[in-house]
Amino acid sequence: MSAPATAPVQDAPDERLVHRSYLRRLLGRPELGAVVGAAAVFVFFSFVADSFLQASSLSTVLYASSTIGIMAVPVALLMIGGEFDLSAGVMVTTSALVSSMFSYQMTANVWVGVGVSLLATLAVGFFNGFVFTRTKLPSFIITLATFLMLTGLNLGFTKLISGTVSTKTIGDMEGFESARAVFASHFTIGGVDVQVTILWWLGLVALATWVLLRTRVGNWIFAVGGGADAARAVGVPVRRTKIGLYMAVAFCAWISGQHLLMSYDVVQSGEGVGNELLYIIAAVIGGCLMTGGYGSAIGSAVGAFIFGMASKGIVYAQWNPDWFKFFLGAMLLLATLLNAWVRKRAEASK
Amino acid sequence: MSAVLAAVLGATLAGCSATGGKRAEERAAKAAQGRAAVDTPRWTFAMVTHSGDGDTFWDIVQSGAKQAAAKDNIKFLYAHDVEGNKQAQNVQAMIDQKVDGLIVTLAKPDAMKDVVEKARKAGIPVITVNSGSDKSKEFGALTHIGQDEVIAGEAVGEQLNERGKKKAVCVLHEQGNVGHEQRCDGVKKSFKGEVQNLYVEGTNMPNVQSSIEAKLQSDKDIDAVVTLGAPFAPTAVKAAEQAGSKAEVDTFDLNAKVAEALQAGKLGFAVDQDPYLQGYEAVDLLWLYRYNRDMLGGGRPVLTGPQIVTKDDAKTLAEYTKRGTR
Numbered sequence: 001m002s003a004p005a006t007a008p009v010q011d012a013p014d015e016r017l018v019h020r021s022y023l024r025r026l027l028g029r030p031e032l033g034a035v036v037g038a039a040a041v042f043v044f045f046s047f048v049a050d051s052f053l054q055a056s057s058l059s060t061v062l063y064a065s066s067t068i069g070i071m072a073v074p075v076a077l078l079m080i081g082g083e084f085d086l087s088a089g090v091m092v093t094t095s096a097l098v099s100s101m102f103s104y105q106m107t108a109n110v111w112v113g114v115g116v117s118l119l120a121t122l123a124v125g126f127f128n129g130f131v132f133t134r135t136k137l138p139s140f141i142i143t144l145a146t147f148l149m150l151t152g153l154n155l156g157f158t159k160l161i162s163g164t165v166s167t168k169t170i171g172d173m174e175g176f177e178s179a180r181a182v183f184a185s186h187f188t189i190g191g192v193d194v195q196v197t198i199l200w201w202l203g204l205v206a207l208a209t210w211v212l213l214r215t216r217v218g219n220w221i222f223a224v225g226g227g228a229d230a231a232r233a234v235g236v237p238v239r240r241t242k243i244g245l246y247m248a249v250a251f252c253a254w255i256s257g258q259h260l261l262m263s264y265d266v267v268q269s270g271e272g273v274g275n276e277l278l279y280i281i282a283a284v285i286g287g288c289l290m291t292g293g294y295g296s297a298i299g300s301a302v303g304a305f306i307f308g309m310a311s312k313g314i315v316y317a318q319w320n321p322d323w324f325k326f327f328l329g330a331m332l333l334l335a336t337l338l339n340a341w342v343r344k345r346a347e348a349s350k
Numbered sequence: 351m352s353a354v355l356a357a358v359l360g361a362t363l364a365g366c367s368a369t370g371g372k373r374a375e376e377r378a379a380k381a382a383q384g385r386a387a388v389d390t391p392r393w394t395f396a397m398v399t400h401s402g403d404g405d406t407f408w409d410i411v412q413s414g415a416k417q418a419a420a421k422d423n424i425k426f427l428y429a430h431d432v433e434g435n436k437q438a439q440n441v442q443a444m445i446d447q448k449v450d451g452l453i454v455t456l457a458k459p460d461a462m463k464d465v466v467e468k469a470r471k472a473g474i475p476v477i478t479v480n481s482g483s484d485k486s487k488e489f490g491a492l493t494h495i496g497q498d499e500v501i502a503g504e505a506v507g508e509q510l511n512e513r514g515k516k517k518a519v520c521v522l523h524e525q526g527n528v529g530h531e532q533r534c535d536g537v538k539k540s541f542k543g544e545v546q547n548l549y550v551e552g553t554n555m556p557n558v559q560s561s562i563e564a565k566l567q568s569d570k571d572i573d574a575v576v577t578l579g580a581p582f583a584p585t586a587v588k589a590a591e592q593a594g595s596k597a598e599v600d601t602f603d604l605n606a607k608v609a610e611a612l613q614a615g616k617l618g619f620a621v622d623q624d625p626y627l628q629g630y631e632a633v634d635l636l637w638l639y640r641y642n643r644d645m646l647g648g649g650r651p652v653l654t655g656p657q658i659v660t661k662d663d664a665k666t667l668a669e670y671t672k673r674g675t676r
């Protein structure tokens with residue numbers, strides 16, 4: 001691109017081939033700021049809350065983190081791909097409602113409802129992606145519309161079918177026990193009660209990290225977020241990638257939704273509103289850029305962990321919960337500032 | 351900078367108000383706090399509710415609980431979340447801290463079932479308050495303190511009958527709250543006229559007002575509006591005025607504004623469930639249980655309401671609503 005006169009001296013090695021030291025590479029990771037922040041929050045609550053360091057408390061914190069974290073993973077991927085999904089929060093409720101009401105109304109095995117719900121939720125994700133790629137309107141608007149429509153459908157259908165705002169119990173139906181074992185069981189490790197969602201969460205983080213860093217699809221995701229037109233020019237299937245990302249959000253919404261249903265065997269139709277922002281907060285604290293093209297799945301997990309520590313830490317520290325939202329906002333601001341600073345330093349030292 | 355500060359201070363000093371404000375509140379609040387009246391060990395009791403952020407009703411519950419905590423030498427903790435699973439997580443966090451007693455609400459009973467069971471297994475006595483009277487015993491709580499929502503609803507229906515109303519709207523401000531549904535069902539049960547449910551977004555007051563307004567404009571036959579929470583009653587009054595409707599506004603629960611409006615004749619009546627008493631009794635009963643294995647109710651809910659409050663009662667209650675204890 002540059003004129004021959006300014007070309008680098010011939011014997012200087014190509015910058016893409018230079019071996020960067022391990023420390024340098026570590027400093028360049030998107031999640032570094034979040035890890036530092038998580039360590040700070042952890043140390044902080046270890047000091048101010050006496051019961052925070054108990055194994056049972058940490059398990060509660062991890063569970064709270066996992067309920068956010070399961071959704072933060074695909075939301076982070078989507079943000080790396082350059083888009084938002086504001087319908088992610090209520091989609092979880094929708095997914096739970098579909099499987100619960102289908103099983104109950106059809107008197108079907110719970111697993112049938114779970115399957116139908118998977119199809120329905122993926123369809124919602126496909127709808128988001130399809131409308132977005134066809135219309136080229138901002139994803140913010142498209143998913144905001146989906147968010148509102150789903151909120152209305154959740155309540156409308158539940159009232160219409162069940163007559164109340166919550167679904168009827170499916171706890172005594174066939175297949176419930178095995179479905180609960182998959183989505184909402186808990187087991188004991190060394191005397192500590194551990195929720196199965198933590199495994200789902202870790203599994204999803206590992207899968208997403210592998211996809212992002214080791215596969216062609218991962219390259220596509222970074223490419224479409226970095227610059228959709230440039231990506232299309234070099235042959236990346238932009239449309240398919242973005243639709244796929246929305247369906248990944250839907251898939252994880254299905255997992256979260258089934259967890260919600262199986263843990264309590266009924267679903268409140270009005271829940272989930274506002275959670276979409278928590279997922280985005282977790283992804284941003286974890287180092288995802290709002291503009292796309294940069295971020296990591298591990299970062300979203302660290303972000304969710306910070307969120308879990310903060311929300312439960314305030315209870316362990318026995319503070320007045322009225323201040324929680326302020327604390328959350330301040331942390332979000334600090335984390336993003338720290339991220340920006342670390343990234344600048346890392347890029348300057350390259 | 352200091353000049354600005356001085357100006358602000360000066361203006362504050364010069365512009366003293368003889369009525370209202372912080373000082374009037376402090377004068378009225380002398381009853382609260384005080385010293386421990388017992389020398390039992392300093393136990394820690396925690397209350398976890400389904401309240402949203404900044405809800406006046408739960409402030410009153412808390413002030414009752416804190417008053418009992420002060421008397422009984424109790425360390426009182428409080429946490430809340432509107433979402434069932436997050437409320438359950440908060441209860442779990444309290445169990446992790448090995449509190450000596452738990453007070454929970456069962457507005458979303460299915461979400462709370464497991465953690466209440468865990469608390470019981472951990473040897474923590476549990477009392478349920480406010481909502482969930484039908485599930486309390488089944489979940490193994492010692493007792494339930496609150497009002498039976500259906501009975502309260504029926505009381506409203508009867509009161510509407512007495513007033514010769516024909517068509518009422520029941521305004522629900524929290525979608526998904528079983529207690530709210532029960533209240534409206536209760537009204538339906540005893541009211542001889544027609545009842546319609548109207549869902550509004552409780553966290554958004556202008557939305558509440560415009561929704562009620564639209565409802566009243568669209569159906570001129572409505573002659574009674576029943577709100578399910580005290581903060582919504584004055585809003586409903588405004589909405590009725592805007593819509594040019596003659597409908598009478600009645601409400602569940604009480605606060606200072608409602609007491610004022612009752613005195614001024616803007617509201618028909620209020621049904622009080624005495625939130626202060628719910629908080630106070632819950633802490634005090636847990637103390638009694640810890641100290642002497644006492645329990646009230648004999649396996650049935652201990653009722654704190656419904657009490658019908660009309661214009662005359664409002665006058666005597668105004669003093670207490672102003673300081674935030676009724």
